[in-house]
Amino acid sequence: MNQPKVSIIMGSDSDLPVMQQAADILDQLEVHYELTIVSAHRTPERMFDFARMAHNRGIGVIIAGAGGAAHLPGMVASLSPLPVIGVPVKSSNSIDGWDSVLSILQMPGGVPVATVALNGAKNAGILAAQILGASDPEIRNRILKYKAALEESVLDKVRKLQDKQGR
Amino acid sequence: MNQPKVSIIMGSDSDLPVMQQAADILDQLEVHYELTIVSAHRTPERMFDFARMAHNRGIGVIIAGAGGAAHLPGMVASLSPLPVIGVPVKSSNSIDGWDSVLSILQMPGGVPVATVALNGAKNAGILAAQILGASDPEIRNRILKYKAALEESVLDKVRKLQDKQGR
Amino acid sequence: MNQPKVSIIMGSDSDLPVMQQAADILDQLEVHYELTIVSAHRTPERMFDFARMAHNRGIGVIIAGAGGAAHLPGMVASLSPLPVIGVPVKSSNSIDGWDSVLSILQMPGGVPVATVALNGAKNAGILAAQILGASDPEIRNRILKYKAALEESVLDKVRKLQDKQGR
Amino acid sequence: MNQPKVSIIMGSDSDLPVMQQAADILDQLEVHYELTIVSAHRTPERMFDFARMAHNRGIGVIIAGAGGAAHLPGMVASLSPLPVIGVPVKSSNSIDGWDSVLSILQMPGGVPVATVALNGAKNAGILAAQILGASDPEIRNRILKYKAALEESVLDKVRKLQDKQGR
């Protein structure tokens, strides 16, 4: 089995449909990851142990998703030297996502969280790959190919729209 | 020395001018308290130890103030069985206080924080006294007197305004 | 019949589906409560009498839920020496819940309301138990057990997710 | 002495600089008024008595100003059959005035408050005169003159600006 480089954690299993998108894009970019539940508020000791140890297990980047008063990304960032990517989740108890965004983004000086868009787990996965790609040319090449494919898929839609108009 | 019943903590010494108001009103209501700095993000282990042990030291209520992505009240509430009062502080790095309010108020089911108004440390002190007063008739009497004095001070202003108009 | 220690009130019967969650968790924590409708705007005299008398009937904590321009929690807090927990309800006439939150949270100095999350009636119930637990070791023990069960249920989900990934 | 037709009340003497503007414009429109402090949260009984009795004293309109979780206008509207004009005050403890606005404006069905702009006490005074003018042709005439003067003062500024450009 391959050693995971990215750890995807979330505060609740209700965040899984969103956070699975980080896993899917990492699969596509051939980056090994683990995915589990770590709740800052319901399993604080598990969170402590996880965050303190992750870099010793070979993890290079942590992706943490949470909603409402979302403390998981910031607390993990407080406990780990690794870059932590925060995914604000628009959960059912959130006020239109504003609480999720602000409680992840607005970290005090000294403890950054790399915040992505509301429900932006896919982008969290790409960002994790870009971070690993900073020292791994193979991953960076996959990023370059991914971006080229992205462009191509839009150009394809451009052509389809033109065909439709041409008729 | 008297055993403190209320513990007032804050994320940073820059929160002291706001949080001192909780101490002042507790002095006035003759409730013993302690006051110290506990940072969720900069001293996570100190926070853990503090929150896990507070109820064993005879503390009955915790008042926690923080600003921006304010995780201190919620993390302490996660670790302690005590009622935790959260004071959103409008710190210099806050977006008009919205981040402070939402990251304290919007706790998930199972882990409440009793949130007061932005910079409402005085009310946090009164609330702590009310909580202790639930089983301590002497403190409750002081609350009743405090409310009566509050009313009297407004009535005094009413009279002064009338005198001024009468002239 | 057992003397209720907590009084759960709400501004309208349309708030009942939310506020019932406070009752349910108090049942689970074996705390006696009463539940009724008290409207600040439609039955102001009933509200006055209720708030003035509650502490004389042995009530220790009041939970008040309301939506829109939600004045019930604050007015009851003005009239009673008891700790009042406010539940902002996202009612149909609310602007995404912001009005409910702000008109409960932003109380002036001297009259605190312990505000919980939007629709956070379950947390209001837990907070009420924590407040009573400040002087009642049995209730505090139930809180400690509740928190342990909360942790266990997350760990259970962690195992289920791992099993699913193992397959 | 003349019987006041409008009652201007405010939650705190710190609201006086704003609320005085209602008094000033009523002076200008020659409408008799009274002005005093009535706090919903600090003098609830005084508020009750005031609101229950105002229409029996010959008052025709109530103007109520308050800030933060501003309950005074709504509670008075709940207790009185008179039209109540609410002035959201941007007080020092307010979150940019949003709390003041929403807790006055968003009243439930059955209990309206005629809300004016943040700190809009001058407009509250004019509105009070318009309401009395609905059955008093003299006051309505003063309103018509006031509007004409308003127009004239703008036209005067138009001419001054043109003169300045002409030079």
Add this chain to the structure above:
Amino acid sequence: MNQPKVSIIMGSDSDLPVMQQAADILDQLEVHYELTIVSAHRTPERMFDFARMAHNRGIGVIIAGAGGAAHLPGMVASLSPLPVIGVPVKSSNSIDGWDSVLSILQMPGGVPVATVALNGAKNAGILAAQILGASDPEIRNRILKYKAALEESVLDKVRKLQDKQGR
């Protein structure tokens, strides 16, 4: 036919389901009204004529509802000496109602609009009756009866809830 005392206007027929509630409560309070469409943006001349003439036709109060960049209430208030009640409508093109609320509420000094809650047309109707009741004891009596009925209907729900709990 009876002379209407209240004129209910709206910017678009899509506002009718909301604005009809003003008509319904005025029916209940036995106040004569008219109801029509006047668009500030699509029929500016009709709006001008309407607003300039309303008080000459015996109208005492205008209720104006609109959504989005809602200019109808404010423009009518600019052109008429009558009290104008503004109803912010949460129309399909509105940003959660904030645009409707702010563009009606935040009128400049000199030109008040009596703003009610988002979609609060029922309260606009009651407020119109209260304004007429300032000089018409019969209408005021109906308001007093309406408030008493409101209270009674809540007390009825209190009893039903108690019965349900008693079972």
Add this chain to the structure above:
Amino acid sequence: MNQPKVSIIMGSDSDLPVMQQAADILDQLEVHYELTIVSAHRTPERMFDFARMAHNRGIGVIIAGAGGAAHLPGMVASLSPLPVIGVPVKSSNSIDGWDSVLSILQMPGGVPVATVALNGAKNAGILAAQILGASDPEIRNRILKYKAALEESVLDKVRKLQDKQGR
């Protein structure tokens, strides 16, 4: 004297410091303009006449600035076939500019206002020139030169910053 092509209007002379920036950039781009005060709320008839006639006087674009419940740009757009550029002004009575922005931007279908940034009068002037430049190659050339100068001024700052770092 040259016939003005652009008409700059504002709701109040207090908007002049902001709106003057539109005039200044039009001076720089050698586009003739007029500048005056037209208040939707205080001089509605003047506004009507202005808006109805502007295109007959050879005006090609209208720039209208206003703050708070800002109805001037939308009402002028309702009355004139010309493109109307709206400048939301952060006036003293505005709630952080949100009311100004939303009451100008959120126009209903059929009546557009070309809205620029809060206090963005300079951009309103440039946009007016771009609109005239759609059929006037000389003005378009000035726009191209302006953009080139803008670029050059940034490149100049780049060089200064490099020099400073080089020392």
Add this chain to the structure above:
Amino acid sequence: MNQPKVSIIMGSDSDLPVMQQAADILDQLEVHYELTIVSAHRTPERMFDFARMAHNRGIGVIIAGAGGAAHLPGMVASLSPLPVIGVPVKSSNSIDGWDSVLSILQMPGGVPVATVALNGAKNAGILAAQILGASDPEIRNRILKYKAALEESVLDKVRKLQDKQGR
């Protein structure tokens, strides 16, 4: 085939249902346009080429729609001397449309975008026609007729409502 005068572009084909409304109204106003997909983030080079060349191809106005962190209108405005109309689209990944609005509206000095309402593509089309109408009397006449038809359709609804009430 006729030379298009207006270019309608959008960041994604998911914006088409909104942006098609710009095309429809331009059809109605008999203004020639082209419609295609240009993504600032996924096809940056295509965007560069498009924006640099549009005015050389005879395009007079660009309409650009995008959602979320909507950079397309502003980037095109940076690269083209043409007036650019921005349509904030309330896409699925948007926070209630606020991100779309603010990232299009709040352009820095020197680079205006003529922003219309959220999802206001119809108004973008009308505005484009008004801009072309500044130098094309035929198009201006169609605008005048369109506005007259708009007024007539409201007056028609007025009559229908009156008929309905008459029954």
Add this chain to the structure above:
Amino acid sequence: MNQPKVSIIMGSDSDLPVMQQAADILDQLEVHYELTIVSAHRTPERMFDFARMAHNRGIGVIIAGAGGAAHLPGMVASLSPLPVIGVPVKSSNSIDGWDSVLSILQMPGGVPVATVALNGAKNAGILAAQILGASDPEIRNRILKYKAALEESVLDKVRKLQDKQGR
């Protein structure tokens, strides 16, 4: 001279006081960087060249700061395979920073920007070091030391506060 690993860019020299904090912390963490001005809106071609080439010059992370409709971080992220850290700057033309935050954070799927807090340039520098530390044990050690020093400085303040209380 040492090859820079981090490139700090900003949209305007007015952003320098904020963005300098990223440079300062990188100095402290002994990470080589370059710092310059690149404007998306005023020097789009310079931005294109910069973003396309940065990874070929040995840059591993880009930090981009901008305010208002802040397009620089997202456009650079669109053009470069490198991880891009976005710093929302609360510039003078910003609406309380909301526009800066939302136009950087809310990037569409496929093009992430690692967003930090409003004016959070210091955290952007730390995050850049953490990203480089993912493959450079020496930098990671400096991060661990930095975090330890952060903790120690808080503990020092704790002691000072205790001494002050002891007196």
